[in-house]
Amino acid sequence: MRDVRDALMVARNTEGKLVRRPLSPHLQVYRWPLSMAISILHRVTGVAISVGTLLMTWWLVAAAVSDNAFASAQWFMGSAVGLLLLFGWTLALFFHFFAGIRHLVWDAGFGFDPPDYNISGWAVVIATGVATVLVWIIGLVVW
Structure with a gap:
């Protein structure tokens, strides 16, 4: 016996030509437009x-409290996990900054045509990529 949902999947x-289609968009079928991905990542x-x-x-705060507290905080920040977290923070900071500038341009009424927003x-x-890599190259050279 056929399921009722099978009839809904025919289009x-x-x-x-008759084709089977999903009932709702799925990651395998639906491709995210760049603007939608950037909007979601801006929030994240x-x-x-x-x-x-x-x-x-x-x-x-560790720097203000004591030398020992600062040394342990500095050790963590210099560890592989700390550097990875700092890199992610830098990447998020620059992405949010540049996406925010994009939103300000939109607020001024510019850039709504598909070629412009792409x-x-x-x-x-x-x-974001250039600024993050540039800041980290300069930071590691100075460090």
Whole structure:
């Protein structure tokens, strides 16, 4: 016996041929537009910045409390896990910054045409990568 849902999964493509389709968009079928992915990541990086700020606050408070507290905080920040967290925080900070500039441009009424918002989306991604790598190269050379 056929399931009722099977009837809902039948549709016609542009040539008129019968095809099976999913009941709802799925990750295997639906492709995220760049602007949607950037919008979601903008929110996620806002949360990541908050968590990273707690880590930086711990480092600053440890510096104010005692030499031993600062030494342990500094040791953690210099460890592989600490550097990875700092790199992620830097990446989130720059992404959120550049995506925020993109939103400010939109608020001014510019960049709503599909070619414009695709270009600005890729500009956010590229600027984030370049700025993060540049800051880390300078930071590691100075360190």
